[in-house]
Amino acid sequence: MRSVSTYKKLLGAQGEDFVVEYLLKQGCIILDRNWRIKEGEIDIVSQYPNGVVAFVEVKTRSSLTFGHPIEGIGIEKSMRLQRLALAWRCTNKMFGADYQIDCAGVLAIPNRPCELDYRSAIL
Numbered sequence: 001m002r003s004v005s006t007y008k009k010l011l012g013a014q015g016e017d018f019v020v021e022y023l024l025k026q027g028c029i030i031l032d033r034n035w036r037i038k039e040g041e042i043d044i045v046s047q048y049p050n051g052v053v054a055f056v057e058v059k060t061r062s063s064l065t066f067g068h069p070i071e072g073i074g075i076e077k078s079m080r081l082q083r084l085a086l087a088w089r090c091t092n093k094m095f096g097a098d099y100q101i102d103c104a105g106v107l108a109i110p111n112r113p114c115e116l117d118y119r120s121a122i123l
Helices: 004-025 077-093
Strands: 029-035 041-048 053-061 099-108 115-123
Touching: 004 029, 004 041, 004 053, 004 115, 029 077, 041 077, 041 115, 053 077, 077 099
Parallel strands: 053 099
Antiparallel strands: 029 041, 041 053, 099 115
C-alpha cells in the first residue's frame, strides 16, 4: 500500500504532466518545471507563441469531495506566486518580459479521463 504522501506526489505529477501536454498543444515552450527557492515552488513556467511568459500553478484532485481544484488556490498562494514569478524572472534575466500567472485545475478521477480547467490572468 502506498503512503498518502507518495499518492499525493504521484497525483500532482500526473496533473502537471497533463497540463504540460495541454500547453505544448497550444504552441507553448516549457521553460522550467518545479522551480524551487526557499519561499516556494513554481510548478510550470512556459512561454506562449506571442512571447508572454506564464507561471502556472497546478492543483490536482482525485475527486470533488473537497471542492474543485481551482478552489484550492487562494489569495495567499496567488501573492506567493507573484513573488516567485519576480524571482524567476530576475534569476533567468527576463525581468522585463511580459508575463502572467495562470492556474490549472486538474480533476483526475480514477478510471476516467482527466479534466482540465485552465485560467489565464494577464497582468
